[in-house]
Amino acid sequence: MFVEQSELESLREIYYLTNGASGSWRKLLAFGDSLEQQLKRKLLWIWPTMVDLENHNHFLAKHHIQRILSIGCGSGLLEWLMAAAGGQKISMHGLEVDRNWWQSKYSVRSFIPLNYVEDADQLDDSFLSGCCNDAPPCAMLFCYFNNRRAFLEYLRIYQGKWLILIGPHPALGIHTDPNPIQPQLPADGWVLRERLDWTDRNVVAFYEKCSII
Ligand SMILES: C[S@@+](CC[C@H](N)C(=O)[O-])C[C@H]1O[C@@H](n2cnc3c(N)ncnc32)[C@H](O)[C@@H]1O
Structure with missing residues (x-):
């Protein structure tokens, strides 16, 4: 009690x-x-430091990334921190799988606008491709995601050119899929542009899809 x-x-x-x-x-x-x-x-899975957030937002600003769609965002508190630390210049949206949990009395509040996978018929045209059709540039974010099949399906639908993967440094021995350092992305032009080492041995990797430039 x-x-x-x-x-x-x-x-x-x-x-x-x-x-x-x-x-x-x-x-x-x-x-x-x-x-x-x-x-x-x-x-949230990892708590960044002020410097971590500043470095992250520096990269977003440099590449004019203004919208982020976070897949499997959980409470969305990390995303809230990113947006707040960036002076609210970034618009954040989240996608989660389990409406029953996130709307239950046991769960914490969502800190960003949350959408649910079960509304999947809207995903194709309005959410993933529509929300992130890259005008202005947007990014799809996965933080400690661990579902390869779903990850590949999101990548298939996604039409934006930035991908942000956050996960553990390999030395931590924690499994995520994708792993930010070795994500085994499909061979359609994804190039690693930046790797940030966050506190507590977490890695943030920014990939750009060059084939659509
Ligand atoms: C380890 S948690 C990470 C949560 C959050 N990103 C964080 O860093 O605190 C993984 C999250 O992915 C969500 N998830 C799993 N499969 C999913 C899918 N197919 N689509 C969207 N979210 C999914 C789970 O519900 C869970 O909240």
Whole structure:
């Protein structure tokens, strides 16, 4: 009961810090340092540092990437942090598989606009290809995703030219698919443009599809 109460209080603080009016991503990062590992993981898989976010946003700005579609975004808190740290110049959207969980009373709130795979009939024309048809440039993001078949299917539909893969450094021994360093992308022109080493041995890899330039 004590744990539940403290978790509720922590969540209340996080909701406050991510609220449009009161929101502060710097305070949220500092607050995240004080959280129990279990709640941290429930909220998002990795907690970046201020420098991590700045480096990430520097790359986005350099390539004029203004929209991100995050597949398997979970709570979307990482994506919220990215957008807030970038001064809200990036529009973020998320796609999740399990509506029952994300709309249940046990789950945490979504921090970005969330869409669901089960609305799949809308995916083809309006969401993946329409939302990310690259005018202006957009990116499809996978963070600690672990479903090769689904990943390849998203890539097949996606018409944008940027792909951001976030996952563990191989030395961590955690399996994700795709892995950011060895994603085994289909042979249709994906080129690694940048690799950022984030804190706690996480890697952010930016791939560009050159065949559509
Ligand atoms: C390890 S979690 C990572 C969550 C979040 N990206 C993070 O970094 O905290 C993987 C997420 O992918 C979602 N997922 C799995 N298969 C999916 C699919 N086919 N389409 C969309 N999301 C999927 C799961 O529901 C889960 O939230």
